[in-house]
Amino acid sequence: MDTVLSLDHFSKIYSNGRGARSITFSVERGQVVGLLGPNGSGKTTIMKSLTGLAQPTEGTVTLFGVNAADRERALQNVGALIEQPALYENLTALDHLCMAARYYPQVDRARIDKVLRIVGLLPYAKERCGKFSLGMKQRMGLALALLSEPELMILDEPTNGLDIEATVEIREIIIRLAKEKGVTFLVASHLASEIEKMCDKVLVLYEGEMLSFETKEEALRLHPSLEDYFLAKVRDKKGSVVL
Secondary structure (H helix, E strand, O other), rough: OEEEEEEEEEEEEEEOOEEEEEEEEEEOOOEEEEEEOOOOOHHHHHHHHHOOOOOOEEEEEEEOOOEEOHHHHHHHOEEEEEEOOOOOOOOEEEHHHHHHHOOOOOOOHHHHHHHHHHOOOHHHOOOOOOHHEEEEHHHHHHHHOOOOOEEEEEEEEOOOOOOOOHHHHHHHHHHHHHHHOOOOOEEEEEEEEHHHHOEEEEEEEOEEEEEEEHHHEEEEEEOHHHHHHHHHHHHHHHHHHOO
């Protein structure tokens, strides 16, 4: 299988001592991989480093065989939604996508309409984003990330704060694009149930450390749920610490 992204002994340590330490894993084309861990576990640090918003303290980050430090080349086929989308309240959904399309010569009005249809916002194309619900704003952020037809999507807590219906809609979009279009996804969440419902593989992070990286089937072989799997890994880590 083709390797889409990889981290090799990656570390990013901030001045307060937090961040991520000695992370090594790779993601293959068409996979949906979940980063599972509580707030402060290093999920956003990894994603910011993948998208060039932070530079590694040690190790390497590679996208499509290109070092992430070479942002222009490495990010050519990447779409990202890190934390919440930055939207202008007075602009419509269509305005936002037309403005973003200026950066991508291959994106035309047909592609814009298709993206709006994918995320379920086509009927609201001419509504101002200031009137959107939280779920609609998240879908708008997803539309912006999808606009250039990326081969890799990096999504940080894409369902955070959403109601049940909006959460299911976002999850179904991710699963459909992975299965039907072969888009690769790296999805961060602190909710084990969400990772379990959408991801093929799961990477457990805790206090900046990588505790495990396995397929969902491997993780569930000895555990009734990913929540139990996560708690078992954390207990193993804490039990190995000498007090």
